[in-house]
Amino acid sequence: MVVGSLGTYATVKSYGLKGKLLSKKMFQTLAESRNLEEFVSRLNSTKYADCVRQIPKPYSSNNIEMSLRGKQSELYYKMMGAVGGSNLLMAYYYKFIFKNLKNIIKGKILKKNDGEIESTITLRAEELIHRKDVTLKALSANTVEEVITNLKPYGFGSEIEKAYLVYKDTKEIGVIDTYLDKILYQNLADSIKSNADLNLLKLFGIELDVYNLTNIVRAKFWNMDSQMIKELLISHTASTSDNLLFSMIDAENIKMAFMELSKTKFSSIVISEGDDIFMINEFERKANIFLYNSLLKEFANMFKLSTAVSVVRLYDYEIQNLASISYAVENNISTEISMTKIIAPV
DSSP states (O other): OOOHHHHHHHHHHHHHHHHTOOOHHHHHHHHTOSSHHHHHHHHTTTTTHHHHTTOOSSOOHHHHHHHHHHHHHHHHHHHHHHTTOOHHHHHHHHHHHHHHHHHHHHHHHTTOOHHHHHTTOOOHHHHHHTOHHHHHHHHHOSSHHHHHHHHGGGTOHHHHHHHHHHHHHHOOTHHHHHHHHHHHHHHHHHHHHTOOOHHHHHHHHHHHHHHHHHHHHHHHHTTOOHHHHHHHSOOOOSSSOHHHHHHHHHSSSHHHHHHTTTTSTTGGGOOOSSOHHHHHHHHHHHHHHHHHHHHHHGGGSTTOHHHHHHHHHHHHHHHHHHHHHHHHHHTTOOHHHHHTTOOOOO
16 A cells, blocks of 8 residues: 555546546547648647657657657656555566567567667666666677577576577467566566555456466467466466466367356456457457556545556556557558557546
């Protein structure tokens, strides 16, 4: 629990930030932009004006995303200060570093040149906590094998090595994201276990459940065997039983795996029809809406760390929305299609 004057400050700050979340109507306005210049002009009328000034010209969706990610990491950093430090927020914070590592590793695998890889990373998060060494060691490597060697002293080189071996077997570049997410979410699970806040245990236990469930269906799509899938799961901390997870893993196909969820709290987001890719994508979309709504409900609890964590997670979705819309505008994707990807308050 966040207590005392520090808790009051963090709570007030959390509610203030929640009140500034962009409305769905604003996302609609941004999505209707005719080009990126118009998108940036409209974004300039929001709280992101300072972020807009940092976007280099000519505008691109990638440049816009990099600037937004920098602001996102600054928000996390400020909130960690507001609550007087938090292992849980720090565990989440590392996603910025892992995002860079994912892009570097996938770039090396796909033989992208240094300029292409560097355009997909921003070191703002590392600068704030003085940990540029991890990302720079990965970036300076000439091969994936060298990345693995450089990162082993940090404790996660072995997981990246596993990911690379699975990639070579499956040729699915998404396994890199999955294995790095496993490290991130296991750290998150460990942070939650050490916290006595029941709100945190309940709220973020749901997120850990969703991580495990999503990984199972993805891995089945990649034709990974049962033992490999089990190795992707994080140590269980929430209400979804191991029996359910193992039943999904052993299911004959993805559709049958989803059917295992039909009698659980996730029954409302179960997908029963469509091909495998559609079912997986639609499940992920509905799961994100489920998580988003859970975060919003947390604001009924005053002076809780879960409120402070919830608001930065809501901003994660907002910035993801903005990045998605800028990409859609750049590539002339219709407003109707881009708005189906948006997760925001109605």
